[in-house]
Amino acid sequence: MNFDVFLQSLSKIKNIPLPAEDSHFKMVPPFRRALLKQQEKAVSTAKEAGVLALFYPSDGNLTHFVLILRKTYKGVHSAQVAFPGGKLDASDRNLEKTALRETFEEVGVSSSMVEIKRKLSQVYIPPSNFYVQPFIGITQKTPRFVKQEDEVEAIIEVNLDDFLDESALITRTVKTSYSVDVEVPAFKLNNHVVWGATAMMLSEIKDLLKQLV
Numbered sequence: 001m002n003f004d005v006f007l008q009s010l011s012k013i014k015n016i017p018l019p020a021e022d023s024h025f026k027m028v029p030p031f032r033r034a035l036l037k038q039q040e041k042a043v044s045t046a047k048e049a050g051v052l053a054l055f056y057p058s059d060g061n062l063t064h065f066v067l068i069l070r071k072t073y074k075g076v077h078s079a080q081v082a083f084p085g086g087k088l089d090a091s092d093r094n095l096e097k098t099a100l101r102e103t104f105e106e107v108g109v110s111s112s113m114v115e116i117k118r119k120l121s122q123v124y125i126p127p128s129n130f131y132v133q134p135f136i137g138i139t140q141k142t143p144r145f146v147k148q149e150d151e152v153e154a155i156i157e158v159n160l161d162d163f164l165d166e167s168a169l170i171t172r173t174v175k176t177s178y179s180v181d182v183e184v185p186a187f188k189l190n191n192h193v194v195w196g197a198t199a200m201m202l203s204e205i206k207d208l209l210k211q212l213v
Contacts, residue, residue, distance in 0.1 A: 048133065068107065
C-alpha cells in the first residue's frame with residue numbers, strides 16, 4: 001500500500017472504537033482464556049510495559065512496520081518476535097514515553113521522528129506478569145534502523161499488504177513457557193512465526209486497519 005494512501009486512511013483511526021478482546025481472542029489458544037481467569041490476582045500487581053507499532057514508508061514509498069526478533073536467552077520471551085518496547089522505567093513520564101525510548105534503544109529510531117496516532121488496548125502476559133500498552137505510531141521518513149546488539153537478534157521489516165493478506169494467518173505448534181506443546185493461531189511474517197501477546201496486538205491493529213483501508 002502506498003504510504004500516502006495509508007496516512008490518509010490513518011487520519012480517521014481515532015474515531016473507531018477499539019475492538020480489544022474481540023480481536024485479541026482470535027489469536028489466543030483456549031487454555032489462555034482459562035489461565036487469565038485463574039490469574040486475576042496477579043493482574044492487579046502486574047508490571048507495566050509500552051511497545052510501539054511503528055509504520056513508515058519504504059524506499060519505494062510502500063507502507064511497512066517494524067518488528068524485532070529477540071535474542072536467545074534464559075527467559076520466557078527468548079527468541080520470540082515482538083514489537084520494539086520494554087518495561088516502564090522510573091524516568092519515563094508515561095507508557096508512551098516508555099515505548100518511544102525503548103524503540104530508540106532497540107532499533108535506533110529517535111522519538112523526535114515519531115508521531116503517535118493511537119493508543120491500543122492493553123494486553124496481559126501471564127508468564128512474565130506484565131501489562132503491555134501498545135501504541136500505533138508513524139514516521140514520515142524511511143528510518144535507518146540500528147539494532148541493539150545485546151538484545152535484538154534481527155530487525156524485521158513487514159510490508160503492510162503482506163500482513164493484511166489472510167494467507168498470513170496460520171496455526172503452529174509451539175512450546176510455551178510452561179513447557180507444554182500447544183497449537184496456537186499465529187501470523188507468518190517474513191518467514192517468522194508471530195504468536196502470543198504480539199499476535200494479539202497485531203490482531204487488533206489488523207481489525208482497525210481493515211475498517212480504514
